[in-house]
Amino acid sequence: MRQRSADPSREPGLGTPRAAGVAGIVFAVLLAAAIVLVRTALPSGDAAGDTPLDSGQRRAVTTALELVPFAGIAFLWFMGALREHTGKAEDRFVATVFLGSGLVFVAALYGSAAAAGTVLGSDRSSEFGRHYAYTLLMTYAMRMAAVFVFATSTIGRRLGVFPRPLTLLGYLVGLVLLVVGSAAPWFELVFPAWALVISLYILKAAHERT
Template sequence: MADTQDQKQFRLLRTPRSAAVAGIVFAALFSTSLVLIHTALPADPFDETPWVGSGETRIKTALVLAPFAGIAFLWFIGVIRDRLGDLEDRFFATVFLGSGLLFLAMGFVSMGTAGGVLAIARHSGSSADEIVYFGREIMLQINHVYALRMAAVFMISLGTIWLRTGLMPRWLVVTTYLIALALLVVVSFSIWTTLAFPAWVAVISVYILVTGRRVRAEAARSVAQ
């Protein structure tokens, strides 16, 4: 009898409805931090030190936003896994989760590098120009080459899961594949290439929100009848 009473105290843990907004939050914060970083960098890396003056405030703001973008991205991964439920395959789930976490880790490393270089430039002046240039190139390589490749793998694995399970419409799966292939092939330091991934995350999140409300409305109507 006591065991039965103890069991009644537990509740089934469910994903909050608002969790689907996490992808939109990630897209907004991540895109903002990228724009701030890129506008603080000169087109020519051998111009005057890009981490001081007006660019310093923008980089500091980007460094503040980046951790919150990462937290929102973790919530987005959780929403995707919750939507898959029992349909999740171990192989594709491993690739999907691993690539997502690697993308996030590389983003944090890139921002950490930016913060370190900013501190060196602020306290050392022109004597540390070579270190500043070196850190700048590391940050761009991590962001635009390695992190974007992991983002592409994340998209391809997720697109394959959606294709096999039918959880997402065919047009969204095809769009996912096309963007992912572009991120795999194109090697560019252009900000527009990098912004393709958060834009895709925002579209997926909006679709999940809209379809989730539709499903709940239909369930409520069926219960009322």
């Protein structure tokens, strides 16, 4: 029989690195898929807002709206596993920013998805919903994602959890999400890409410790 660790304080967090890694990968894949589907089906230009959606566009939007709730759940699991992994060593100020920005991101993401769902209607409110969804996603959700990336990278640097290149990558990604905005189409894919890189690193580090 396998002997339990002599340090009981380590027992509750033994599985959290893998949980964070798996949840982060699920989040990254689902969010990236939803963004690609919505970007493809709903052009953000003003002229496109007057064009009725065809059956293919409606299916793409519907599929994206079905993916977003699960992406949000995976992201919350990712956050929780990361916080459990850092434990009492985390800085309270940075941890508060980490938690708050993550929760606001999920709320803005869900709000953006709800607004995007209005384009499935046949009235003129669909045009308003299209622009509102993009504004909520680009202006608010991605800014909160930037704060989350900054906070996560800071925690990783202070605790020595992330190597220096990964920390610098996080600061660069956060800066892009914070300042680029809607000026660069498809830039929002940078966030799930960063989450995927972080998750793969966490899984790799957890595997090397076993």
